[in-house]
Structures are given as structure tokens and as C-alpha cells.
Amino acid sequence: MQISMFNQTFELPSDVLAAWIFTIIAGGFVLLYVIKKKKLPLIWDYIRTTNHRKIGTLYILFGVVYFLRAGLDAVFIRLQLAFPDQSFWVFQQEKYNEVFTTHGTIMIFFSAMPILLGLMNVAVPLQIGARDLAFPFLNAVGFWLFFFGALFFNLAFFVNQAPSIGWTGYAPYSLNEYTPGVSTDYYVFGIQLSGLGTIFTALNLIVTIFRHRAPGMKLTRMPLFTWASLITSYLILIAFSVLAVALYLLMFDRLFGTAFFSGSEGDPVYWQHLFWIFGHPEVYILALPAFGIFSDIIPTFSSKRIFGYPTMVVSLALIGFLGFTVWAHHMFTVGLGPMANTFFALTTMTIAVPTGIKVFNWLFTIRGGLLRMTAPMLFALGFIPSFVMGGVTGVMLSVSAADFQFHDSHFVVAHFHYVIIASTIFGIFGGIYYWYPKITGYRLNEKLGKWHFWLFLIGFHLTFLPMHISGLQGMPRRVYTYGADEGLTGLNFTSTIGAFVMGAAVSIFLWNIVITHRRGVTVGADPWNGRTLEWTVDSPSPEHSFDPMPVVDQMDPFWYAKQEKRQLAICANPRPAPPDEQSMIPISMGLSLFVLAAALTYSLYWLAIAGGVGIFVLMAIRSWTDRTIIEEEEEA
Amino acid sequence: MVLKRFTLVPVLLMLAGCNITVLNPKSATGKDQAFLIWFSFGLMLIVLLVVFFLFFRFVATYRYTDKKANFIPEDVHGNKWLELTWTILPILLLIVLAVPTVAITYNQSPISEVLKKDEAVQIEVEAQQYQWTFTHEGGKTSNQALVIPEGKTIRLQLKSKDVIHSFWVPALGGKVDVMPHKDLYYEIKNPEVGTYHGKCAEYCGLEHAKMIFTAKVVTEEAYEQYVKE
Ligand code: HEM
Ligand SMILES: [Cu+2]
Numbered sequence: 001m002q003i004s005m006f007n008q009t010f011e012l013p014s015d016v017l018a019a020w021i022f023t024i025i026a027g028g029f030v031l032l033y034v035i036k037k038k039k040l041p042l043i044w045d046y047i048r049t050t051n052h053r054k055i056g057t058l059y060i061l062f063g064v065v066y067f068l069r070a071g072l073d074a075v076f077i078r079l080q081l082a083f084p085d086q087s088f089w090v091f092q093q094e095k096y097n098e099v100f101t102t103h104g105t106i107m108i109f110f111s112a113m114p115i116l117l118g119l120m121n122v123a124v125p126l127q128i129g130a131r132d133l134a135f136p137f138l139n140a141v142g143f144w145l146f147f148f149g150a151l152f153f154n155l156a157f158f159v160n161q162a163p164s165i166g167w168t169g170y171a172p173y174s175l176n177e178y179t180p181g182v183s184t185d186y187y188v189f190g191i192q193l194s195g196l197g198t199i200f201t202a203l204n205l206i207v208t209i210f211r212h213r214a215p216g217m218k219l220t221r222m223p224l225f226t227w228a229s230l231i232t233s234y235l236i237l238i239a240f241s242v243l244a245v246a247l248y249l250l251m252f253d254r255l256f257g258t259a260f261f262s263g264s265e266g267d268p269v270y271w272q273h274l275f276w277i278f279g280h281p282e283v284y285i286l287a288l289p290a291f292g293i294f295s296d297i298i299p300t301f302s303s304k305r306i307f308g309y310p311t312m313v314v315s316l317a318l319i320g321f322l323g324f325t326v327w328a329h330h331m332f333t334v335g336l337g338p339m340a341n342t343f344f345a346l347t348t349m350t351i352a353v354p355t356g357i358k359v360f361n362w363l364f365t366i367r368g369g370l371l372r373m374t375a376p377m378l379f380a381l382g383f384i385p386s387f388v389m390g391g392v393t394g395v396m397l398s399v400s401a402a403d404f405q406f407h408d409s410h411f412v413v414a415h416f417h418y419v420i421i422a423s424t425i426f427g428i429f430g431g432i433y434y435w436y437p438k439i440t441g442y443r444l445n446e447k448l449g450k451w452h453f454w455l456f457l458i459g460f461h462l463t464f465l466p467m468h469i470s471g472l473q474g475m476p477r478r479v480y481t482y483g484a485d486e487g488l489t490g491l492n493f494t495s496t497i498g499a500f501v502m503g504a505a506v507s508i509f510l511w512n513i514v515i516t517h518r519r520g521v522t523v524g525a526d527p528w529n530g531r532t533l534e535w536t537v538d539s540p541s542p543e544h545s546f547d548p549m550p551v552v553d554q555m556d557p558f559w560y561a562k563q564e565k566r567q568l569a570i571c572a573n574p575r576p577a578p579p580d581e582q583s584m585i586p587i588s589m590g591l592s593l594f595v596l597a598a599a600l601t602y603s604l605y606w607l608a609i610a611g612g613v614g615i616f617v618l619m620a621i622r623s624w625t626d627r628t629i630i631e632e633e634e635e636a
Numbered sequence: 637m638v639l640k641r642f643t644l645v646p647v648l649l650m651l652a653g654c655n656i657t658v659l660n661p662k663s664a665t666g667k668d669q670a671f672l673i674w675f676s677f678g679l680m681l682i683v684l685l686v687v688f689f690l691f692f693r694f695v696a697t698y699r700y701t702d703k704k705a706n707f708i709p710e711d712v713h714g715n716k717w718l719e720l721t722w723t724i725l726p727i728l729l730l731i732v733l734a735v736p737t738v739a740i741t742y743n744q745s746p747i748s749e750v751l752k753k754d755e756a757v758q759i760e761v762e763a764q765q766y767q768w769t770f771t772h773e774g775g776k777t778s779n780q781a782l783v784i785p786e787g788k789t790i791r792l793q794l795k796s797k798d799v800i801h802s803f804w805v806p807a808l809g810g811k812v813d814v815m816p817h818k819d820l821y822y823e824i825k826n827p828e829v830g831t832y833h834g835k836c837a838e839y840c841g842l843e844h845a846k847m848i849f850t851a852k853v854v855t856e857e858a859y860e861q862y863v864k865e
């Protein structure tokens with residue numbers, strides 16, 4: 001369809017049109033709901049909030065929305081690949097390339113990452129007895145940067161400019177010469193904005209964990225989810241800085257005529273190095289928090305402390321550190337030579353050791369316990385065998401000479417979905433079921449939770465197990481079709497069925513949320529018979545938590561206090577809580593950077609300058625009106 | 637039920653192994669790689685089976701039943717010896733895997749200067765968005781159809797005219813990227829007669845999926861004939 005506007009004609013393909021119609025209708029319903037239920041004051045409150053639970057909720061909410069969008073992309077991918085020489089709707093050629101790019105990018109940056117950050121926001125302060133993150137204002141800024149980055153990236157599709165460079169954005173294909181137009185710029189700026197927010201949040205978590213623990217909460221008594229969040233934050237700090245640099249260079253190449261990744265001085269392989277120095281740690285940024293969630297869920301529902309706590313912490317740190325030494329295993333075929341290839345093959349293999357230690361420690365936590373099969377526990381248990389299946393193919397991929405066959409085939413697609421879905425997505429679902437009472441005061445329906453789990457598990461294996469074989473059968477990734485004579489038909493069709501089973505599972509999850517809120521049965525502070533401090537505060541967690549402040553005398557303090565039928569000791573004069581406030585500045589900062597990004601994308605430099613000035617003005621206003629500084633000065 | 641599904645996996649893989657392209661290679665290069673794939677798979681199967689065995693045993697034994705309603709598990713802090721066991725055994729396993737990995741990686745990485753002198757059949761591969769051009773010694777060129785002689789070492793010299801592509805004939809061996817800024821080399825040793833699918837394995841744009849070719853391995857006489865035509 002063609003549309004004429006502002007003296008220009010736009011091509012509007014039917015999928016984009018459908019998205020507009022859907023969004024307008026859905027938006028209408030949401031608006032109606034908001035007005036009818038008088039939710040506007042609530043939204044107004046959340047827009048200005050700096051409270052960790054509320055920001056965590058926002059992260060999770062938008063992460064789930066984007067999970068649905070990227071999940072829909074996945075369904076389109078699978079429908080297009082269901083049969084050989086298939087033409088499903090518009091999803092061939094350019095549209096297929098767009099849909100796998102947006103699927104991958106959104107899943108990683110705008111769904112998995114924000115939901116994990118959301119869970120950290122909710123749970124970390126409560127686990128260590130902090131009343132909020134160390135810098136609540138910065139926390140809000142971080143969230144709004146993610147929000148506007150994700151919004152920017154997603155808008156591309158609505159103007160039919162979705163990027164099509166793969167989530168890895170390899171040069172020289174991502175340079176102006178091969179992808180002229182604005183689509184790639186949406187990728188560059190969308191990720192850059194939200195990545196900046198992620199760095200802020202990582203800093204915030206590090207300071208919070210070091211400075212705001214309850215009295216007696218030594219590092220060696222900290223819950224493993226908090227440990228995982230701490231180590232992940234360090235990984236984010238390094239990895240996302242590298243990504244920011246890579247994206248800046250790409251931006252300069254695209255907009256201002258530099259040649260870092262092309263020409264006689266530049267080199268497209270530089271992009272690959274930078275991208276994977278970010279990209280490999282990124283998979284641990286996704287996995288470690290999930291490991292942390294499981295390390296809390298498994299002891300809780302086994303009624304038994306974690307097996308080998310010190311080893312669990314050390315192996316987390318080791319995985320994090322080794323994660324920076326393996327990036328070129330993504331580049332075995334780019335001609336780095338046998339020396340580099342064997343080096344990176346061996347470092348990659350070593351990561352299997354700390355990972356294996358964790359798996360066995362989880363297994364021996366279960367051993368001798370009393371396993372309560374709740375929804376969070378099911379996800380934690382389902383994670384173990386599924387994740388190990390992804391782990392062993394990871395070791396197979398590290399065998400550099402064999403990787404010449406695996407590389408860029410569907411075998412790799414199978415491998416990374418096995419690791420990411422089994423760890424991150426199972427962890428997210430498990431974590432949401434587990435902490436839902438702390439977020440909302442309600443507990444999600446257990447029966448639907450079980451249906452959700454089993455369907456998701458079955459669908460997941462059905463989708464991705466066949467891909468190992470289709471990869472070895474010679475199916476490259478990122479192809480929109482294959483021939484009928486290649487022996488790929490049955491495998492692909494099975495995958496497509498699996499994707500629908502997963503879709504059904506996710507629908508059950510959504511339904512579960514709806515009926516849980518409709519029934520509105522609240523639960524108390526400790527619905528799971530928990531072990532750690534978050535279960536001592538009310539559900540949902542109050543804005544002034546830990547009043548009075550408990551004193552921690554050992555690991556899992558709440559559990560042991562309950563065992564010994566005593567109360568946790570109380571500290572009379574705890575550290576002052578971080579200042580809580582309401583402010584429009586964070587969202588305005590996000591908006592200014594959004595304007596800056598949009599203006600640069602469309603080369604409207606006056607507007608870009610306005611956006612940049614806006615940011616500095618907001619910073620100045622903040623500096624002059626910052627209550628914390630003013631109060632300190634008054635005291636002095 | 638779950639247990640059954642998981643144990644089916646390796647069985648299925650074994651059965652399917654008979655006709656999966658990469659596991660049924662038609663060159664010495666591909667055979668070395670298939671050996672590594674099987675070897676690593678076998679080692680990993682050990683790990684997988686141990687984990688699955690423990691997992692299903694523990695879950696079955698220790699799950700909650702109403703009989704155990706008042707049971708409070710004993711607290712176990714850890715066990716140095718057990719933890720050492722599952723640190724050291726995997727390391728040994730990985731050393732076993734590392735040896736052939738290093739050996740075959742070195743063996744399969746061509747070093748350009750040495751190669752110039754030997755007896756290999758030289759073929760230049762030039763990729764550009766959505767097509768392949770193969771140039772043989774003596775200057776014969778062809779598009780989308782690579783013809784090579786059986787039983788020889790084939791040395792490919794690859795370069796791209798635009799973006800990065802990747803040359804892959806799954807039946808004959810692994811892939812190698814085709815870079816715009818420098819030539820890469822790859823060797824396929826001792827291919828067997830047959831016609832095989834060839835693909836571009838690095839995403840390169842609109843018609844990446846259709847950037848395919850055929851690789852035909854013919855007898856030496858037929859090859860001489862072909863090059864002269
Ligand atoms: C929910 C069910 C999912 C299905 C059915 C699915 C399916 C797929 C398929 C078939 C591809 C390969 C496309 C191609 O190479 O042509 C793909 C790529 C990818 N998926 Fe998923 N996926 C799912 C969930 C996820 C999740 C949860 C994540 C990460 C959090 C994820 C991350 C990726 C990434 C990074 C790529 C690579 C994109 C690229 O090649 O640039 N996927 N997915
Ligand atoms: Cu990696």
C-alpha cells in the first residue's frame with residue numbers, strides 16, 4: 001500500500017499496516033481501561049518514581065511487552081521456515097532479514113536484560129536490607145534511558161525502517177555503503193541509549209551492594225542472587241562500555257565519513273572483536289543473574305541450604321572473569337590463524353569447569369532435601385537438564401576445527417537458545433513466580449504456573465532439539481528458505497510446531513497474571529517459607545522497608561530464626577536510607593536523548609543540538625536542586 | 637515421560653547420524669571434522685548421562701510427599717572431596733578433548749607461503765552479493781558451479797568484492813569466511829566424486845539465502861577435460 005503525506009509517498013507493507021492497526025486498537029483499549037479504572041494518578045506516580053520496587057516493576061512490565069513482540073517475530077520466522085520454498089505473508093528476503101534482526105536484538109537488549117535488571121531492582125535491596133538503591137534518582141534515569149532506547153528501536157518498524165543487519169551488526173554490511181538509509185541507525189542509537197542506562201544501573205547496584213547492607217550482612221552471608229547481581233554488574237560495566245565504543249565508531253563511520261571498519265586503514269574484523277568482547281560477556285550477563293535466581297529458589301524449596309556456598313561464589317566470579325577471555329570463539333572462521341584459534345578454543349573449554357561445579361552443587365543441594373514442586377521450583381529444576389544440554393553443545397562448539405562446520409549454522413541457533421532460554425528465560429519465569437508477591441502482593445496461580453512450565457518445557461525442546469540436526473544437515477542461519485531436496489523439511493516443521501506450543505505456554509502465563517489480579521487474593525510477607533531477608537518485609541514491599549532494621553547473624557538469617565523460633569535482632573540506629581523523591585527530570589533526560597538520537601538519525605542537526613542542550617540543562621537543574629546535597633550543606 | 641524423551645535424544649542422533657550431511661563427509665577434511673564432532677559428542681554424552689542420572693534420581697527420591705510433611709532436612713554445608721571430584725574430573729575430560737582439538741586445528745589451518753610450492757589444485761573463489769565466481773589454474777572461470785578433481789588437495793583462495801560472505805560445502809568440510817580486505821585460504825583434502833550443495837554461510841544481505849552453488853567432484857580426467865573446455 002502507498003500513502004502520500006508531506007509531498008512524499010511512503011511504501012506501507014501489509015505487516016506494518018497490521019501493526020499500526022493493532023497498536024491503535026490495543027492502545028485504545030489500554031486508554032479506556034486507564035480512564036475507567038482511574039489509573040491516571042497511578043501512572044503519574046510511576047512516571048516520577050525513584051523507588052526501587054516501582055522501577056523494577058516498570059522494567060519487568062516493558063520487558064514482558066517486548067518479549068511478546070520479539071516472540072511474535074519468532075513465530076513469523078518459524079512460519080516462514082515451516083516448509084521448503086515457503087512464502088508466508090511478507091516474510092521473505094528483506095522482511096525475513098528484518099524479522100530475525102529485530103527478534104534477536106529485542107530479545108537480548110529490550111526483553112531479557114530489562115527483566116533481569118527489574119528483578120535485581122526489586123530483590124537486591126530487599127535481600128540485603130537496603131531501603132533502596134544507593135542512587136534512586138540515577139536508577140530512574142537508567143530506566144528511562146532503557147525505555148526510550150527500546151521505544152526508538154521499536155519505532156523503526158512502524159515507519160517501515162526496521163534494521164536488517166542481524167543482532168551482530170557486522171561491518172561492512174552495516175556501513176552506509178551496503179545499508180544506506182536510516183534503518184541501521186535505529187539499531188545503533190536504540191542500543192546505545194539503553195546501553196547507557198544499563199551502565200548506570202550496574203554502577204548503582206555495585207554501590208548499593210557495597211554500601212547499603214544491613215548490619216551483620218557480611219559479603220560471605222549474602223544471598224547468591226545478590227552475589228550474581230554484583231558480579232554481573234561488573235561485567236556490564238566493562239562489556240557495555242566496549243559496546244558503547246563499538247557503536248560510536250559505527251556511528252562515526254555511518255554518519256560522519258570515518259573508516260574504522262572499512263577501507264585501507266580500517267578493518268571489518270575490528271568490529272567483530274569489539275562486538276564479541278561485549279557479546280560473549282553479554283551471554284554471562286544474561287546467565288549469571290539466572291544462576292543466582294536458581295541458587296535462591298532451589299534451597300528455598302528444598303528446605304536446605306545451598307551446597308558449597310563458597311564454591312558457588314568463586315565459580316560465579318571465575319565464569320565472569322573467564323567470560324572476557326573467550327570472545328574470538330565466535331571468529332574461528334575469519335582467518336585469525338591456528339594459534340589464536342587454539343588459544344580461544346582452550347579458554348572456552350575452561351569455562352565449562354566452573355559451570356559444571358555449579359551444576360553439581362545444585363544437584364547436591366537437592367539431594368537430601370524436601371522438594372516442594374511449586375512453579376518457581378519447577379522452572380529451577382527444568383533449568384538443570386535443559387541448560388546442561390546447551391552447555392555440552394557449547395563445549396562441542398569450542399572445538400575449533402569442528403566449529404568450522406557448526407559455525408553460523410542452525411546448530412548454533414539451537415545451542416544459544418538452549419543456553420539462553422534454559423537459563424535466562426526459565427530464570428525470569430521462575431523469578432517472576434517467586435517474587436511476584438513482593439512486587440504486587442499477590443501470588444500467581446500455581447496450577448496455571450505448572451501448565452505454563454510443562455508446555456513451555458516441551459515446546460522449547462521440540463523447537464530447538466531438531467535444529468541441532470538441521471544445522472549439521474547443512475542449514476545456515478539467517479536464511480529465509482531452503483530446498484525441498486535437502487532433507488530439512490521434517491526437522492523444520494517440528495520446530496515450528498514447538499514454537500506454537502511455547503506460544504501457548506506464554507499465553508497461559510499472561511492469563512495467569514490476569515486472573516491473579518482479578519481474584520486479588522493477597523498473601524502475607526512470607527508465602528514460600530523463605531530463607532532470606534526479602535521475606536521479612538511486607539508484600540508488596542513498602543516504600544519504607546526494613547523499619548526496624550534487622551541485624552544479620554548468619555547466611556539465610558530468616559530461615560534460621562524461624563527454625564529457632566526467635567525474631568531477628570534489631571538495630572537501633574541504622575544507616576540513613578537513600579533519599580526518596582519524585583522527579584520529572586529522569587524521564588525528561590530520556591526524552592532529550594531520544595530527540596538527540598532521532599535527530600542524528602535523520603540528520604536534523606539543529607534538533608540534535610537542541611536535544612544535547614536539553615540534557616545539559618537538565619543536569620544543571622538537577623545539580624542545583626538536588627535535595628541530598630542541599631541537606632548536607634544545611635547540616636554542615 | 638520426561639525421562640523417556642531425554643533418553644531418546646542420543647538414540648535419535650545416532651540413528652540419524654547415518655545420513656546427516658556433516659557426519660557423513662565426502663573428504664578427508666570433512667572426516668577429521670566429523671571425527672571431532674563425534675569424539676566431543678561422546679565425551680559430552682558422559683557428562684550428560686551423569687547429570688541426568690543424578691538429577692532424575694534425586695528428584696524422584698527427595699520430592700515432597702504427605703508422609704514427609706514434618707521432615708526437616710539436615711543442613712549440609714558442602715563437601716570438599718565431592719567438590720574437588722567434580723572440579724578435577726571435568727578438567728581431565730577437557731584435556732582429553734583438547735589434544736585432538738589442537739592437533740586437528742593446526743593440521744587444517746593452511747599457511748599461505750608453504751602452500752604456494754606444493755602440488756595442490758589452486759582455485760580462486762570470488763564472492764559478491766549473491767554470486768560466486770570460481771577461477772581455475774589456466775584461467776577458466778565459472779559461476780555458481782565449482783568443479784574439482786577427486787583425490788587431490790584443493791586449495792581455495794577466497795576474497796570478496798563487497799561484504800563478508802562464507803564459503804561452505806557441508807559435505808566436503810567446514811566453512812571459511814570470504815573477506816573483502818584480505819585473502820583467506822582453505823584446503824579440502826581428498827574429496828570423493830559426487831555433487832554437493834554449497835552455500836553462503838555468513839549473512840550478506842537480501843538474497844543471502846539464495847547465494848548457493850553446486851560443488852561437483854569429478855575424476856581427474858574429467859577435471860582436465862573441464863579445465864580445457
Ligand atoms: C520464544 C521462542 C523462540 C523461538 C521460537 C526462537 C526462534 C529463533 C529462530 C528460528 C532463530 C533463527 C533465525 C535465523 O537464523 O534465520 C532465532 C534467532 C535468534 N534468537 Fe530466538 N527464538 C526464541 C526465543 C529467543 C529468546 C528468548 C532469545 C534471547 C533472549 C532469542 C535470541 C535470539 C537471537 C539473538 C537470535 C539471532 C538473531 C540473528 O541471527 O541476528 N530467541 N530465534
Ligand atoms: Cu561466546
Ligand SMILES: [Cu+2]
Binds near residue numbers: 802836838844
Ligand atoms: Cu551470504
